[in-house]
Amino acid sequence: MSPATDLGFLLHKHPDRVQEFGQSFGTARVLYPEASEHRCTAALLLEVDPVRLVRSRGKSSPDFSLGQYVNDRPYAASSLLAVALADVFRTARTGRCTARQELADGPIPLELGLPALPCRGGADLARRLFEPLGWQVEATAVPLDDDFPEWGDSRYVRLTLRGEVRLADALNHLYVLLPVLDDAKHYWIAGDEVDKLIRAGGGWLGAHPERVLITRRYLGRRWALARTAFARLAEIGDDVEESLEPPAEEEIADAQHDSDTTTGTDAAPDADGADGAGEAAEESQAAGPRTPLNTVRRDTVVSVLEEIGARSVVDLGCGSGQLVSALLSRPSFTRVTGVDVSARALAMAARKLRLDRMPDAKRARVELFQGSLTYTDARFAGHDAAVLMEVVEHVDPPRLPALERVVFGVARPRHVVVTTPNVEHNVKYEGLADPEGGPSRMRHPDHRFEWTRAEFAAWAAGVCDAYGYEAAFRPVGEDDPEVGPPTQMAVFRLPAQPPTP
Secondary structure, three states: OOOHHHHHHHHOOOOOOOEEEEEOOEEEEEEEEEEOOOOEEEEEEEEEOHHHHHHOOOOOOOOOHHHHOOOOOOOOOOHHHHHHHHHHOHHHHHOOOOOOHHHHOOOEEEEEEEEEEEOOOHHHHHHHHHHHHOOEEEEEEEEOOOOOHHHOEEEEEEEEEEEEEOHHHHHHHHHHHHHHHHOOOOOOOOOHHHHHHHHHHOOOHHHOOOHHHHHHHHOOOOHHHHHHHHHHHHHHOOOOHHHHOOOOHHHHHHHHHOOOOOOHHHOOOOOOOOOHHHHHHHHHHHOOOOOOHHHHHHHHHHHHHHHOOOOEEEEEOOOOOHHHHHHHOOOOOOEEEEEEOOHHHHHHHHHHHOHHHOOHHHHOOEEEEEOOOOOOOHHHOOOOEEEEEOOHHHOOHHHHHHHHHHHHHHHOOOEEEEEEEEHHHHHHOOOOOOOOOOOOOOOOOOOOOOEOHHHHHHHHHHHHHHHOOEEEEEEEOOOEOOOEOOEEEEEEEOOOOOOOO
16 A cells, blocks of 8 residues: 555544544543554554543442452453444444545555453464454464563463455454453443444454354353344344354353453343343253254245256355355356455455365356446346345445346346345344334344335335336245244246247
């Protein structure tokens, strides 16, 4: 990146100034130790006031007396730093930068350094969490005392991350994983933590090999919240098959053992008097393994494509390649194309599919390319079927007519399969229903809308009238008699044209 000082645009913090941001527990400062054309370093310095930190704790929090004043919170990169990072770099974490948007949208060479990071699991855990996200990880255990090596290592590591990563993603990686490595938070964990986790990790957490550990630690081992998070991630379409399993007995015991520390200095009981471990135990007794909705949805789409006899399929908005992978595993699909507007999503799909190691015969059946569904692209055409799986709700309503024209009017495959959330079913999801009886919240912060069954049917009827298709509707997931299925599907078909006399 040249000049390197463009980092100031991406962070929305000018390199020539020191800026201060008040926090409930101290002061955060952003400064630039170096700022040249070839190298620019931004530092986030958090000065924690132990007295203010103690005063901010809840009334029902346990009193550890001197431990409230003398602990590692002011001196290590814990949840305090994660909270400050989220506040100070709020806009940067969204990936918005009017002055340099093209730079904010792509990966840039970055190096992140954390000199003292509490890491319950050691340097190996740090590598397991960051390497799948594209980082080169240098993690070194900090000895208890340099003068007494026989004492062994402390639970802290010096962590350096290097890689070409989008800046917004890098900040969100830190925001989620700092408290995960620490395995403690300085504040009480409430239900809104699920929303924070989905916003920060929605683009990568579902595909992470350590997603169960990350989710449970981030949410303080509160299994009820973790299940809600996994259900929300499944709505995004990420692969979370085993994530809805209840915890094993040894995990519950571990949660009980850590119940006094996993919520940090503001530990407090739930409103009903049960701690997170109690919730986990109750969940393990009450809930058995379930097939996640994203798996049901993917399998249903594949089944429909087989039923209509499609041989070539284009997945419009393929994301991390979940459907593409499923189609490639079936030889009846001779041509599979994945399209996404996000280069990062396509790179993730290529890694998950192992395109570089795929046998030549299988590799010849698949193609991935970047494209926008609201602009005509000749490569969309020539397929038996197109799939829009959980895509339309991410499009701004004024842009939907453009998508309809591109898919149904120009590409014009014989069949189009569309799935989208059924907003009526949201009342069944913990954390989405309004306790006052008002409209439920949407399942993902990037959704521009979520349709009722009647609204979806009306949209499909408009498409059919405009482009000459016919539509049939199917439920995806358990079809509740009152609110319908969690996902609704329309299968569009072009009627056979009568022969020309």
